[in-house]
Amino acid sequence: MKIFYKLITFIAGVALLTVAVAVMVASLWAFRQIKESAGARQHTYTVIGRADNLLSELKDAETGQRGYLLTGDEAFLEPYNSVRNNISNNLEELHKISSIGDAKKQLDAMAPLIAAKLAELARVIEMRRNHEMAAVLSAVANGKGKWLMDSIRSEYSSFVRIEKEALLRHDEELQSNMRTMFVVIVVTSLLALVFSILFIYFIYRETQNRLKSVVQKETMRLLEVQEATNKQLQQTNATLQVSEEKLAVTLNSIGDAVIATDADGSVTIMNSIAEQLTGWTKKESIGRPLEDIFHIINEETRQVVVNPVRKTLAHGTIQGLANHTILVARAGGERVIDDSCAPIRDRDGQVLGAVIVFRDITRRREIENGLEKARKELEATKISEDAAREYSESIINTVREPLISLDQDLRVVSASRSFYEVFKVNPKETVGQLIYDLGNKQWDIPKLRELLETILPQKATFDNYEVEHDFAGIGRRIMLLNARQIQRVLGKKRIILLAIEDITERREIENGLKIAHEELNGLATELKRVAQVKSEFLANMSHELRTPLNSINGFSEVLYDETFGTLNEKQKRYTNNILTSGRHLLLLINQILDMAKVESGKMNLGLSNLPMKSILNEISLLVADLVAKKKLHMELEIAEDLPDIEADELKVKEILYNLLSNAVKFTPEGGKIGMRARSTGAKIEIEVWDTGVGIAVENMGKIFEGFFRVDTPYSRVTEGTGLGLPLSKKYVELHGGEFIVNSEGLDKGTSIRFTLPVVSGKGGVK
Amino acid sequence: MKKIIVVIDDNRNNLMLEKDLLEVAGFEVFEAENAADGIAVAKEKRPDVIIMDVRLPDMRGTTAARMLRQDKETSSIPIVFVTASIAEGLEELNNITNSGFIGKPINTRTFAKQIGDYVK
Numbered sequence: 001m002k003i004f005y006k007l008i009t010f011i012a013g014v015a016l017l018t019v020a021v022a023v024m025v026a027s028l029w030a031f032r033q034i035k036e037s038a039g040a041r042q043h044t045y046t047v048i049g050r051a052d053n054l055l056s057e058l059k060d061a062e063t064g065q066r067g068y069l070l071t072g073d074e075a076f077l078e079p080y081n082s083v084r085n086n087i088s089n090n091l092e093e094l095h096k097i098s099s100i101g102d103a104k105k106q107l108d109a110m111a112p113l114i115a116a117k118l119a120e121l122a123r124v125i126e127m128r129r130n131h132e133m134a135a136v137l138s139a140v141a142n143g144k145g146k147w148l149m150d151s152i153r154s155e156y157s158s159f160v161r162i163e164k165e166a167l168l169r170h171d172e173e174l175q176s177n178m179r180t181m182f183v184v185i186v187v188t189s190l191l192a193l194v195f196s197i198l199f200i201y202f203i204y205r206e207t208q209n210r211l212k213s214v215v216q217k218e219t220m221r222l223l224e225v226q227e228a229t230n231k232q233l234q235q236t237n238a239t240l241q242v243s244e245e246k247l248a249v250t251l252n253s254i255g256d257a258v259i260a261t262d263a264d265g266s267v268t269i270m271n272s273i274a275e276q277l278t279g280w281t282k283k284e285s286i287g288r289p290l291e292d293i294f295h296i297i298n299e300e301t302r303q304v305v306v307n308p309v310r311k312t313l314a315h316g317t318i319q320g321l322a323n324h325t326i327l328v329a330r331a332g333g334e335r336v337i338d339d340s341c342a343p344i345r346d347r348d349g350q351v352l353g354a355v356i357v358f359r360d361i362t363r364r365r366e367i368e369n370g371l372e373k374a375r376k377e378l379e380a381t382k383i384s385e386d387a388a389r390e391y392s393e394s395i396i397n398t399v400r401e402p403l404i405s406l407d408q409d410l411r412v413v414s415a416s417r418s419f420y421e422v423f424k425v426n427p428k429e430t431v432g433q434l435i436y437d438l439g440n441k442q443w444d445i446p447k448l449r450e451l452l453e454t455i456l457p458q459k460a461t462f463d464n465y466e467v468e469h470d471f472a473g474i475g476r477r478i479m480l481l482n483a484r485q486i487q488r489v490l491g492k493k494r495i496i497l498l499a500i501e502d503i504t505e506r507r508e509i510e511n512g513l514k515i516a517h518e519e520l521n522g523l524a525t526e527l528k529r530v531a532q533v534k535s536e537f538l539a540n541m542s543h544e545l546r547t548p549l550n551s552i553n554g555f556s557e558v559l560y561d562e563t564f565g566t567l568n569e570k571q572k573r574y575t576n577n578i579l580t581s582g583r584h585l586l587l588l589i590n591q592i593l594d595m596a597k598v599e600s601g602k603m604n605l606g607l608s609n610l611p612m613k614s615i616l617n618e619i620s621l622l623v624a625d626l627v628a629k630k631k632l633h634m635e636l637e638i639a640e641d642l643p644d645i646e647a648d649e650l651k652v653k654e655i656l657y658n659l660l661s662n663a664v665k666f667t668p669e670g671g672k673i674g675m676r677a678r679s680t681g682a683k684i685e686i687e688v689w690d691t692g693v694g695i696a697v698e699n700m701g702k703i704f705e706g707f708f709r710v711d712t713p714y715s716r717v718t719e720g721t722g723l724g725l726p727l728s729k730k731y732v733e734l735h736g737g738e739f740i741v742n743s744e745g746l747d748k749g750t751s752i753r754f755t756l757p758v759v760s761g762k763g764g765v766k
Numbered sequence: 767m768k769k770i771i772v773v774i775d776d777n778r779n780n781l782m783l784e785k786d787l788l789e790v791a792g793f794e795v796f797e798a799e800n801a802a803d804g805i806a807v808a809k810e811k812r813p814d815v816i817i818m819d820v821r822l823p824d825m826r827g828t829t830a831a832r833m834l835r836q837d838k839e840t841s842s843i844p845i846v847f848v849t850a851s852i853a854e855g856l857e858e859l860n861n862i863t864n865s866g867f868i869g870k871p872i873n874t875r876t877f878a879k880q881i882g883d884y885v886k
Contacts (some may be wrong), residue, residue, distance in 0.1 A: 543850045547870065550783070554783040557873075558773045
């Protein structure tokens with residue numbers, strides 16, 4: 001695109017130049033034409049003038065001749081003589097300057113006439129001179145002179161006409177050329193204008209582009225300059241940071257405390273030693289007056305000492321602290337210090353701040369003070385060293401683990417009491433012996449050699465190194481060895497401490513435990529399997545028992561109902577017996593199954609909200625017939641405020657029915673039974689009681705065992721299953737309630753009390 | 767026209783009891799002692815109700831029920847399971863459409879009426 005515009009600009013420029021040159025050339029040509037034309041005109045007028053002169057001279061000559069003829073005075077012949085002498089030259093010259101062929105012909109035609117005229121004039125003059133006056137008059141009168149003159153005039157007129165006509169033609173040609181020229185110039189000027197505009201436009205564009213590029217370049221350059229400046233700035237910052245860090249490191253590595261302040265005495269710099277000594281952190285201190293941090297008093301007078309920094313700032317002098325200065329730290333601790341303070345000046349010597357350097361000489365003071373004391377104490381120490389040895393030996397002897405120490409040649413230095421006891425050896429045959437030789441080389445154990453000779457030289461400490469060895473005296477032992485190699489403070493000797501832990505029994509117990517654990521796992525798996533088998537067995541048993549019962553109960557029922565024909569009384573009674581036994585059997589099966597379910601934890605509760613008052617009444621109505629049959633008296637005491645409870649409806653009803661039917665069953669005719677229900681807050685309590693046979697003390701424990709039935713004169717053996725009571729108890733407990741049986745003894749009646757929670761804790765269980 | 771019922775049970779006594787009770791109640795009853803026979807009889811007789819034990823010698827009653835459901839000819843016949851296995855596989859039975867459940871031992875006095883409720 002750019003190249004295209006450049007090309008266009010170039011072409012426009014060239015075209016403009018060409019047009020300009022063309023205009024110039026055309027103008028030059030036109031100018032020359034005009035100039036030429038003017039010259040030609042001038043020339044024509046010169047020629048005509050010359051011709052006029054010629055004619056006029058000729059006339060003068062004729063006039064002069066006449067004068068002579070009349071007077072005879074020779075002076076009149078002057079023009080004639082002049083003409084006669086010059087005429088041929090003049091004529092020739094005229095011929096020469098005339099450029100037109102036709103005009104030249106006229107001149108050629110004129111020349112003999114002029115000659116003839118001159119000859120005529122001469123003849124007449126001659127006659128006069130000879131005074132032949134008559135002949136003169138006749139010659140003049142015959143008009144030959146006049147005719148010649150007229151002829152010359154005629155030729156002359158033709159000559160002038162031809163010259164003028166040529167000039168006219170020339171002028172016309174010039175005018176036509178000028179017109180053409182005008183058109184050419186106008187057209188080329190227009191073209192030049194167009195090309196100029198184009199050229200200017202493209203030059204403008206080009207300039208704009210160039211300007212843009214220049215601006216862009218300049219911007220880039222400025223950006224680079226800026227970047228370079230930034231880098232320089234960063235570098236400067238880095239350098240600054242490095243020098244600050246260096247300063248910080250330097251300050252912190254100085255053993256003395258350093259604090260610097262500004263001209264007002266506020267803290268600006270503080271090193272770590274200063275932090276330690278004053279108890280102030282750098283962060284807290286910066287900007288605070290120095291006196292806050294650097295609190296000093298006189299050691300003896302305990303008066304506050306004027307801070308040296310103030311003096312330095314005021315006078316610009318170096319200050320040393322007076323002796324016996326104490327620095328009171330933030331927490332109140334006191335230290336004897338030694339310090340000096342110097343001003344910080346700028347280049348002009350102006351005080352900008354102060355720096356104070358101080359050190360803790362407390363220890364030095366203490367050392368000075370304590371030297372004597374120490375000397376005294378050394379005496380005491382010597383005495384206590386013996387006590388310490390005794391103390392440590394008693395500790396060692398108290399430890400149950402056998403301990404033995406060896407020197408660097410692995411000879412026994414000492415052994416603890418337990419070592420002698422456990423390994424059944426005495427000190428005499430032990431101390432000073434090589435450890436491997438102990439007890440008849442019983443201790444020459446490869447793993448012990450490895451520990452002492454290979455491991456310990458590389459590692460000063462080694463714990464829980466297990467060694468198993470069969471000792472002659474004490475049998476196979478498993479030991480854990482803990483070894484310590486100790487460099488003695490004095491001399492280069494080392495000793496080895498060896499603690500021996502007998503883990504034989506522990507290992508045996510561990511192994512036993514492991515086996516027991518495995519057995520237990522096996523047992524648990526087996527139990528799980530057995531439980532599974534049991535529950536499958538129960539399901540199968542229930543199915544297998546029910547199938548024949550379906551026939552027994554079904555057919556006896558159909559028979560009893562006499563669907564297919566009547567029975568006699570005995571047959572009917574027998575059929576009824578079969579039916580009753582079948583139903584009893586079915587009840588047994590169901591209860592055994594429920595019992596099994598409860599015991600295996602598979603019995604789930606289907607919870608719902610139970611209107612207890614109406615349920616109690618409902619169940620009491622179920623036994624109303626039996627009650628009436630036995631002429632019993634039933635008492636119901638149901639509290640008005642007995643709440644509804646959350647429980648499994650079928651199971652609650654079963655509990656109540658079991659208990660009430662038991663009460664009916666075990667109470668002689670005319671006796672009393674009853675039911676009480678009340679709320680105890682979070683629970684309800686229901687009691688079913690009777691005045692029946694009661695439970696003998698010795699049977700109290702058996703009633704929940706299952707299939708236990710009290711033989712009474714009032715109930716038939718076949719009536720109960722012996723599972724009702726235990727199942728009821730299980731159901732109550734499943735609900736989170738309590739189930740308590742009370743009887744004061746045989747024939748003293750029975751009371752069964754149980755509770756059920758109002759809101760079940762088995763939320764969500766179905 | 768008597769309503770037709772097919773009873774499938776491998777226990778002959780139960781079969782007899784159920785048949786007698788249903789016939790007394792006025793149904794026409796056809797028997798089968800295993801699932802395969804039962805399905806064949808059902809396809810042939812197009813009963814109004816099929817009564818079936820859950821534990822059958824050749825397959826489980828539920829399997830047989832699914833086969834009946836897949837067959838166009840028997841797919842819409844109500845099935846009543848009569849089983850001695852209470853609480854066993856009840857969910858299995860719930861998955862079969864248009865079916866019911868009666869536990870063994872049956873109540874001879876209400877059995878025919880219970881079955882009658884399934885007849886359209």
